[in-house]
Amino acid sequence: MKGNSRDHPHSDLERNNVELQHAVEKAKQIQSQLDRQVFYLKTLYDLTSELSPIVQTERLLETFLLMTIGTYGISQGFVLLLNRETRSAQVVTRGMEKPKGLSAEAAESLLYQSFNVSEDKSLAPMTVSRITAPELLLEAGFDIKITCSLMFVIDPSLMGLVAFGTKLSPSPLSSEDEGLLFALVSNFMVFLKTARSFETIQTLNADLERRNQELRQTIAELTEARHTITVLEKAKNHIKSLVQWQTERIGRLSLLDVILILTVSIVVGLLFNISSPNGVTLLPVSIFRQSPPVVTVLEAKRILDEDEAVLVDARPFEFYKEKHIKEAINVPPSLFDIVYMMKLSNLDPQRAIVVYGRNISRHYDEEVAHRLMQRDHQDVRVLTGGLSAWAKHGYPVEQ
Amino acid sequence: MAPKIGNRYLALIFRLYIGGLFIYASIYKINYAGEFAETIASYQLVPFWAVNVLALVMPWTELFCGLLLVAGIRTRSVATMIAAMLGLFTLALAINLLRGAPIVCGCFRATDDPIGWTTLVRDLAWLAMTVYVYFFDSAWQLEKLFLIPLEEV
Amino acid sequence: MNYRFTCTIVLFLAFLTVLACEQSLHLAGQYEAIIPFDQDSVVTLILKADGKGSWNMAEAVPFQWEARGGKVWLHTKSGGLIVGMVSETRTIEINLPGVGVLMFKKRE
Numbered sequence: 078m079k080g081n082s083r084d085h086p087h088s089d090l091e092r093n094n095v096e097l098q099h100a101v102e103k104a105k106q107i108q109s110q111l112d113r114q115v116f117y118l119k120t121l122y123d124l125t126s127e128l129s130p131i132v133q134t135e136r137l138l139e140t141f142l143l144m145t146i147g148t149y150g151i152s153q154g155f156v157l158l159l160n161r162e163t164r165s166a167q168v169v170t171r172g173m174e175k176p177k178g179l180s181a182e183a184a185e186s187l188l189y190q191s192f193n194v195s196e197d198k199s200l201a202p203m204t205v206s207r208i209t210a211p212e213l214l215l216e217a218g219f220d221i222k223i224t225c226s227l228m229f230v231i232d233p234s235l236m237g238l239v240a241f242g243t244k245l246s247p248s249p250l251s252s253e254d255e256g257l258l259f260a261l262v263s264n265f266m267v268f269l270k271t272a273r274s275f276e277t278i279q280t281l282n283a284d285l286e287r288r289n290q291e292l293r294q295t296i297a298e299l300t301e302a303r304h305t306i307t308v309l310e311k312a313k314n315h316i317k318s319l320v321q322w323q324t325e326r327i328g329r330l331s332l333l334d335v336i337l338i339l340t341v342s343i344v345v346g347l348l349f350n351i352s353s354p355n356g357v358t359l360l361p362v363s364i365f366r367q368s369p370p371v372v373t374v375l376e377a378k379r380i381l382d383e384d385e386a387v388l389v390d391a392r393p394f395e396f397y398k399e400k401h402i403k404e405a406i407n408v409p410p411s412l413f414d415i416v417y418m419m420k421l422s423n424l425d426p427q428r429a430i431v432v433y434g435r436n437i438s439r440h441y442d443e444e445v446a447h448r449l450m451q452r453d454h455q456d457v458r459v460l461t462g463g464l465s466a467w468a469k470h471g472y473p474v475e476q
Numbered sequence: 477m478a479p480k481i482g483n484r485y486l487a488l489i490f491r492l493y494i495g496g497l498f499i500y501a502s503i504y505k506i507n508y509a510g511e512f513a514e515t516i517a518s519y520q521l522v523p524f525w526a527v528n529v530l531a532l533v534m535p536w537t538e539l540f541c542g543l544l545l546v547a548g549i550r551t552r553s554v555a556t557m558i559a560a561m562l563g564l565f566t567l568a569l570a571i572n573l574l575r576g577a578p579i580v581c582g583c584f585r586a587t588d589d590p591i592g593w594t595t596l597v598r599d600l601a602w603l604a605m606t607v608y609v610y611f612f613d614s615a616w617q618l619e620k621l622f623l624i625p626l627e628e629v
Numbered sequence: 630m631n632y633r634f635t636c637t638i639v640l641f642l643a644f645l646t647v648l649a650c651e652q653s654l655h656l657a658g659q660y661e662a663i664i665p666f667d668q669d670s671v672v673t674l675i676l677k678a679d680g681k682g683s684w685n686m687a688e689a690v691p692f693q694w695e696a697r698g699g700k701v702w703l704h705t706k707s708g709g710l711i712v713g714m715v716s717e718t719r720t721i722e723i724n725l726p727g728v729g730v731l732m733f734k735k736r737e
Contacts (some may be wrong), residue, residue, distance in 0.1 A: 139536055327550070327619050334553035337545070342536040350509060350532050355693070355704070356527050358511050364525060391494075393518060394726030407727040411709030413689040419664060419672070419728050420628040422687050436529050438517035540733065546641060586710040587702075601729025 104206075110117040120148050124261055128268040131380045132275045134158065138169040146171055146241065149254065153221055153242035158269070159184045161234045172242065176218030187217045188236055191228045202232045203270075205262045207255075214240055225250060225258065231266050235273055286401075361440065362447075369446040372458035374466045377431045385430035386456075387421075389449075390464075391441035402433065402464060403473040404468045417452070426453050433460035433467070490605040491545055491613050494558060497602070498542030504585045505535035515582030519568050522576075537561070545609070548617030554624030555610040559603060566599040656696050660721055674721065674733050676701070680708035 131137050138156045139358050146154045151173030159181065160166075166184035168175055190213050192198065197206035208214075211223040219240065239262055244250070250258075251432040278441035372380075380386040381404075390397045390405040398405040408416045422431075430449055436442040443460045447458045461468065468474050505512040513531035516522055522530055538561065544554045549602050565583070569591055572579060579589040589595075660674040673685040676694050680702065683689040692711075693704045701721055704713040713723040714735070721733040 087545070087580050137603075144562050214584070241651070253618055258489050288594050327617070328552065330552045331550065331554050335557055336548045337734050338557060339533075339537060346532040346536040349506065350538070353507075353509070355508055355510060355706070357531065357533070358530055359706070361524055361528065387554070393514065397727070399578045409709070409726075411510070411707050412705060412711065412726075413690075413707060413709075415705070415709075415711075416725070416727060418684075418686045418688060418690065436517070436520040438522050438523060473528055508704055508708070508710075510706070511704065511710050514708045540734070587712055616637065 078407055113253060117253070117260070120257060121260060121264060124264060128265065131268070132272050134168060134269065134272045135169070135220065137265070137268055137272050138167060141261075141268075142239075144167050144170050145239075145258070146263055149241065149250070149258075151224070151241045151243070152245055154240060155184060155219060155221065156237060157184060157187070157190055157240050158235070158237040160273070160421045161185065161236075173219070173221050176220075179218065183217070188238065191226075191238055195228050196408070200230050200233060200236075202230060203266055205259050205266070207227045208238070211240065214238070221408060221416065225255065227258070227262055229262055230267055230274070233269050235269070237269075269429055274286070287388075350434065361444075363440050363443045366443075366447060368459075369443060369450065370458045371461045372431055373461050373472050374472070376456075377460050377467075378470070386426060386431050389430055389432045389445060390434050391432050391445035392434035392436075393441075396434070400464065400465050400476045401472055403475050408445055410441055410448065413445060413448050417448075421449075427455055429456040429458065430454055431458050431460050433463040480519065482608065484612055484615040485620070487609050487612040488615045491548070491551070491555075491609045494602060494606055494609060495545035495547075498538045500542075501584050502535040502539035502542060505531070505553045508586065511586040512582065515580070518577070518579040518582070519572055520577065521568055521571065522595060534561075540609060547618045547619075548613070551572060551613050552610055553615060555570070555606050555613070555625075559606040559610065562599055562603040562606060566603060569596050569599060656692055656701055656715065656721075659736045662723075662731040662733040664731070665729040672731060672733075 080424060083313075096388055124141070127136060127140055127144055131140060136159060142154055142156050146152070153170075155168060155170040155175075155181075156165045156174065164181045164330070166179060166181045168179060191208050192200070194210040194213065195206040195208050197204065199206060206228050208226045208228055213222065213224060214223060220241060221242050223240050229237055230236045241258075288405075297316045361467040377386070377388075381388055388402055388405040390401045390407045391410060392401075392407075393409045393411070394407055396404075397409075401407070406420060408421065430446075431447070432442045432446045434445075435443070442463065446459050462469075464474070480515045491531055509528075509531050512535065513528050515528050516531055517524075537557070541561075542560050544550055545558065569581070572590060573593065573596060576592075580586070581591050583595075657676050657678040658674070662672050662674070664670045664672060669673055670686065673684065674682070676682045680693055680695060681691065682694045683691050684703075691706065695702050695704075696715070699715055701713045701715055703713070705711070711723060711725065713721040719735040721735075723731045723733065725731060
């Protein structure tokens with residue numbers, strides 16, 4: 078038994094060695110797998126930490142595309158995102174031209190076709206699915222040599238496509254690589270969803286701000302309108318009270334109207350008098366003149382009896398005709414020039430003239446006496462007391 | 477005040493008549509203020525310093541009152557003024573009739589007929605018409621044409 | 630309302646027009662009369678077409694005149710009024726208070 082065991086140690090060792098080598102080999106494999114897992118996890122971590130501070134969809138798309146093609150060493154690729162709510166399509170490319178004139182409708186059509194050729198044919202939210210016939214992307218105008226293309230659905234209103242070109246190294250994408258790609262895209266969708274929510278909030282905020290602005294403007298306009306209304310209201314009340322006052326005045330006697338008419342009459346009358354050729358003096362001239370000399374009834378009677386004087390009745394003809402001192406000549410001031418010319422022009426200027434006739438309203442005697450003196454009669458006298466004093470003395474009058 | 481008793485169209489006729497009368501009466505006096513002053517003086521009622529002023533102002537008052545009455549503006553105020561003037565004229569006439577003064581009316585021009593009791597009655601009739609206008613006039617008032625639309629505002 | 634207003638105004642204006650009676654211009658001219666108590670003296674009456682006129686003897690006394698229904702009215706500056714009757718024989722008869730009747734004959 079001992080000899081046997083001595084004979085076989087080498088083979089045991091060899092066997093152990095082989096087993097050990099296998100184990101080492103396996104350990105290496107496991108190590109390699111672990112390394113890859115670590116790399117994947119690190120890639121995921123890096124993408125997450127890169128994307129997490131970004132809230133704009135456009136930048137998210139760019140960053141994602143940049144990091145992904147960097148990770149896999151891919152030369153070209155693109156991301157297409159369609160928002161069916163806002164009817165907008167966004168395309169971000171790397172290492173290739175953007176297709177020209179890709180409308181939302183065209184993007185939707187492309188997505189519909191992609192859905193038809195996708196593996197899962199599912200529109201469930203937050204799903205990623207491989208596109209089995211990537212040629213249709215070329216037909217849509219994307220100039221790319223595709224190695225992998227995926228369709229992702231964030232929700233029924235937000236979905237998109239991711240496509241990658243050939244790798245720089247000749248090795249193809251492994252199944253693990255593709256698994257990582259699915260994981261990356263899933264992760265990316267979470268950020269897109271967040272970004273969309275953020276943008277929605279921003280839009281809502283902007284909308285709110287605009288509405289606020291509109292509201293402020295409306296309030297300002299309303300305030301102004303209220304001010305205008307207040308002013309108009311005041312004016313209306315003022316006009317109304319004026320109209321009421323005027324209307325009330327129509328129906329009743331108003332002292333104001335009487336005063337107004339009288340004032341206008343006085344002003345117009347005086348102005349007209351100034352311009353009229355038939356104007357009169359405002360006050361009788363006799364007020365401002367020295368009164369002519371007077372003669373008493375007795376003295377007048379004496380000089381008349383001695384035929385030393387002429388007697389003039391200065392009152393209007395109607396009064397003269399009714400009653401006058403005997404032998405008096407009627408020379409009223411209103412016709413003085415004509416009557417004087419016809420009856421007294423031949424009178425001796427030295428001869429005495431006795432004038433009488435006045436009442437409360439007119440001093441006819443003074444007016445005539447003054448005019449006689451103006452015509453160079455030296456001795457013109459006014460009879461004190463006039464006709465009534467004469468008659469009281471019982472001297473002759475004619476009726 | 478009681479439109480049922482008075483007739484607004486009769487009042488209108490009176491208003492136009494009295495208004496026209498005053499316009500007509502004022503024209504001559506405005507043109508020949510000197511002659512009107514002589515007429516006022518012949519009534520022997522106005523102090524001598526006031527005669528000319530009265531002769532200048534009164535015809536214009538007659539004219540404005542006449543115009544306003546015809547147009548129907550401030551009818552009551554104007555009718556009152558015209559009634560006051562007619563009242564004064566009538567009083568002056570009455571005093572001079574009692575005095576037996578040999579004067580002419582001078583109501584329209586310097587050479588009217590001598591005053592008499594008929595003149596007094598005529599003046600009283602005009603006064604009555606004016607009083608009628610005061611109480612019953614409401615038709616064809618120019619003033620209302622302008623004020624009614626404003627009332628509706 | 631406007632119709633009434635217009636009617637009132639038109640009637641009123643027509644009324645004023647009638648009031649402003651026309652001057653009878655055919656009366657204008659020169660007239661002469663002999664003074665009743667002094668047969669040697671002659672008074673000349675000048676009526677101008679513009680409504681002015683003068684009473685002429687030793688001097689000329691101006692006045693304004695107007696024709697009113699067969700009569701001629703002379704208005705003196707000092708408020709006097711002389712009324713003359715116009716006859717068909719182109720004579721103006723003036724009864725001047727205190728002087729007497731003057732027959733003015735038109736001089737051709």
